Amino acid sequence: MDTRLGEYVDDFTRRDWQTLEPGSVEDPVRLALVGAGWFTEEWALPGIERSAFTEATVVTDIDADAVEAVASESDVTGVTPESFRAGAVADEYDAVYVATPNATHLEYVTAAAEQGKAVLCEKPMEASADRAERLVEVCADAGVPLMVGYRMQTDPVVRRLKDLVDAGFIGDTIHVHATMSQTMLGELTGDPDQWRLDPDLSGGCALMDIGIYPLNTTRFVLDADPIAVSGHTRTEHEAFEGVDEHADFRLEFPDGVTATCTVSQNAAHASRLEITGTEGRLVLDPAFYEREERELAVERGGVRMDVEVDPVHQLEEEFAYFGHHLLTDSPIHPDGRHALVDSRALDALYESAETEDIVRLRE
Numbered sequence: 001m002d003t004r005l006g007e008y009v010d011d012f013t014r015r016d017w018q019t020l021e022p023g024s025v026e027d028p029v030r031l032a033l034v035g036a037g038w039f040t041e042e043w044a045l046p047g048i049e050r051s052a053f054t055e056a057t058v059v060t061d062i063d064a065d066a067v068e069a070v071a072s073e074s075d076v077t078g079v080t081p082e083s084f085r086a087g088a089v090a091d092e093y094d095a096v097y098v099a100t101p102n103a104t105h106l107e108y109v110t111a112a113a114e115q116g117k118a119v120l121c122e123k124p125m126e127a128s129a130d131r132a133e134r135l136v137e138v139c140a141d142a143g144v145p146l147m148v149g150y151r152m153q154t155d156p157v158v159r160r161l162k163d164l165v166d167a168g169f170i171g172d173t174i175h176v177h178a179t180m181s182q183t184m185l186g187e188l189t190g191d192p193d194q195w196r197l198d199p200d201l202s203g204g205c206a207l208m209d210i211g212i213y214p215l216n217t218t219r220f221v222l223d224a225d226p227i228a229v230s231g232h233t234r235t236e237h238e239a240f241e242g243v244d245e246h247a248d249f250r251l252e253f254p255d256g257v258t259a260t261c262t263v264s265q266n267a268a269h270a271s272r273l274e275i276t277g278t279e280g281r282l283v284l285d286p287a288f289y290e291r292e293e294r295e296l297a298v299e300r301g302g303v304r305m306d307v308e309v310d311p312v313h314q315l316e317e318e319f320a321y322f323g324h325h326l327l328t329d330s331p332i333h334p335d336g337r338h339a340l341v342d343s344r345a346l347d348a349l350y351e352s353a354e355t356e357d358i359v360r361l362r363e
């Protein structure tokens with residue numbers, strides 16, 4: 001690396017994208033929240049409130065009770081989905097955050113785009129690559145910015161890991177191993193009557209919901225896109241009938257680099273990202289969950305350093321980035337075109353699981 005180790009560690013949590021001073025912003029970006037589920041209430045709203053560049057002003061959901069709860073607790077305007085789509089309170093927000101079931105993203109993003117509002121859409125963009133392409137086109141045709149909520153990309157720990165790879169600290173990358181698992185019915189909700197278990201609403205389960213984390217984070221860290229994929233899915237528990245409960249998959253990147261990934265919605269809570277190169281190794285463990293402290297192990301030449309940092313609020317970082325880039329009129333990444341690669345890869349992985357063949361991705 002061309003920087004001293006001490007400088008690297010001391011500046012570990014820097015926002016390398018920020019040019020505005022937080023205290024200089026008098027009018028933060030006003031957000032309409034589409035979807036008032038537990039993630040919005042427990043993570044997105046606090047992240048928005050902690051960010052100096054955003055504020056929540058409107059909320060909508062098909063669940064009127066959830067809207068009332070969020071509206072009363074956060075002092076925002078609650079509206080019905082019909083009123084939101086009609087633009088009844090469009091003058092109360094500048095941008096829209098969409099956190100509804102995957103197969104409903106397109107309708108709400110379309111409404112936002114027709115109102116001329118910037119969009120932050122949760123990942124995956126939609127329940128299929130075809131619908132994801134339509135979502136990207138809707139925003140492009142309307143000329144509105146579209147960001148996709150890959151919070152790992154704004155997490156300073158992941159960005160510093162990427163810095164090490166970019167600087168050649170581990171030499172040439174050879175392979176990546178990544179895993180993510182949780183007991184979904186225990187950690188999120190014990191109710192099997194939920195959208196993640198409905199293939200029409202989710203598009204899939206283990207791959208769509210958590211497989212996208214190792215897939216996209218690997219792409220971000222390597223700054224490369226897979227050219228071929230293969231995968232297998234497995235379902236045992238009756239609650240997961242119709243969707244994938246467990247999955248393993250392999251990503252092939254240019255120059256012979258490979259990534260081997262495993263994910264499960266019904267296994268012990270864990271996540272890990274390991275990148276091995278010709279001269280060293282980087283291990284982030286735990287890697288992908290928003291509520292856990294992270295440790296980055298750096299190995300090279302027989303020497304290992306463990307970097308422990310105070311965790312940031314990942315949703316604060318994500319919303320701060322979104323608001324900051326809208327305020328400064330800066331190009332946003334990850335955008336819809338970037339996210340389309342994931343949507344096509346996920347479709348290809350399901351195809352591979354069905355055909356038992358390697359599936360090449362279109363460029």
